[in-house]
Amino acid sequence: MALVGGAVRDALLGHTPLDLDVVVPGGQVEALARASGRPFVFHPAFGNATLTLPDGRTADLVQARREHYPVPGGNPVPAPGTLDDDLRRRDFSVNALALQVSPSGEVTLRDTTGGLNDLEARVLRPLHGRSFEDDPSRLVRAARVGARLELRAHPELLAQVPAALALAPQTPRLWAELKLLLQEPRPGQAAAQLADWGAGGLLPDPALLLALDRLRDEGQIIPDTAYAAALLHAAPDPAALARLLTLGERPGALLARALSDTFFPPGTPERTLRALLRPDAYAGLTGKDVLALGVPPGRAVGAALAHLAALRRAGHLRSPDEERAALKAFVATEGRQD
Template structure:
């Protein structure tokens, strides 16, 4: 355990270790703890780290003020967000325990110990803490077996009602599994039906699905859900996996392109957009990509069109019409309208065919004038 603590310590920036140690000294007698994703990612060798700090038994607002850092206190949640010198932020939260009066509903919190706070979490790999004592001692706290699970590459819920309490943990788990290469523990797979049964009445689950689109590889996360027999939550991930491949090859694939591709694969795109809270932009992007309007290389529309209509050729533009000697004005519009009509009729299959049709149209116009 000592070696694990040193591995986390080594991943912290020097200034982070200093202000965390100073904060712990002011939080006597129980100190503070760096928890969750920061500890997990540090043990995996990943950076940068998102700093979430649990304060057992202390006054979060007073501690934030005593830190000397600029902060914002959130009274409704009893936590504070500290501004760090390099522009990052750190969250300070009161240690708590939780219970769920209604399956899939919001939890009811109460003050608790550090161990209570770790045991209320979703997965064992997220229930690790680096504890800073007021005297400067730093130790790794693992009360759920998360270190062994992390080393084994396993994603395990903390208890057998975890997904019934909060079905959104299913999607969060898929995001983590895809991002970190973790495989599902049998206990996780056993809880999938309970999460699916409660999904319609759990808004947090749909919020997690929207966050899935922000993952480094959204397609992989969607495929993990399908591998866990939870594919009913999203359409077939084939298009998203193709975008993942392009992103891995170095292409810039915006989140909006993923969202639009997801809508294209959905039986009812409008219903999915409402459920995920996507707004109107992905649908509008999809419509533009499926149109015959010209878009320059590198635009989201061009990228999405290459995915959805790989056989589509690039339509001629006003510049192409002008290059054939057509004077600017109404004649250019008439030529483009003629080509658009031929495309809709399926009579143009390549740029060369477009050019030939344009020349024929201009020749006909010239004869009639």
């Protein structure tokens, strides 16, 4: 058996491995999964199994295999193979490292593609010249990994960007990777990476995502839905992008709330997004403020707030002071009518 891929890469960089992939020789995957005593799901198409570990993480048991792609951008066709075959089918050299465990328990680092040198040089290099043609989603995965680990693109990677873009419309996996990009620690950095590589057309201008990155770096809690909402705001066709990325309804609903005049407390995603998307916006008067300015409790408070909201939508109010002045005029007018 051998621990392979991102877990080895991250451990060598001094990071805690999150994804655990174990390559198992022969057809022993399901039997090994059962012998582990852990809950697992078996995937017969590729002969893999996903185990649930005691700490809630998962580990993938992968049958050592070769792969070929009959159609560019399509699904690969697997065949049994050796550990070296399995390493050579992967995306980047830094993900083709393995810690091999012998029957006696001896552990050796296996590097058949030069991944260790690339890791030391902080370089992302595809394993062959048609890597992105086989699987265009590798372009987005490169941006995700590169931004997270601060790895730069090898010239071979940049040379393959046009091939990935040409096949992007017919590669659902690429759009799934873009959705995963929004779950990265710094989605803006990953999106900016794509733009720098000439693939900025896959996502709208990353400026808003980068602004959210900075707020997250400062310690603010920025949920993934806020990044998705900002992405929709920058998109020429938000509905189409939401469908491509299967974002669901929550990001759009969050965006609508952020663009509304409804009051949201500081620190909420709505308030944070509003500050970015509507820099001229301000916190309008609340019911408590209206009461403090002399409006009697009851229906009059709702009428006063509705009046102020209408003036804000019309662009007649630009500050809390102007709201207070408008409220005093409204109260005076209502008083004369009474």
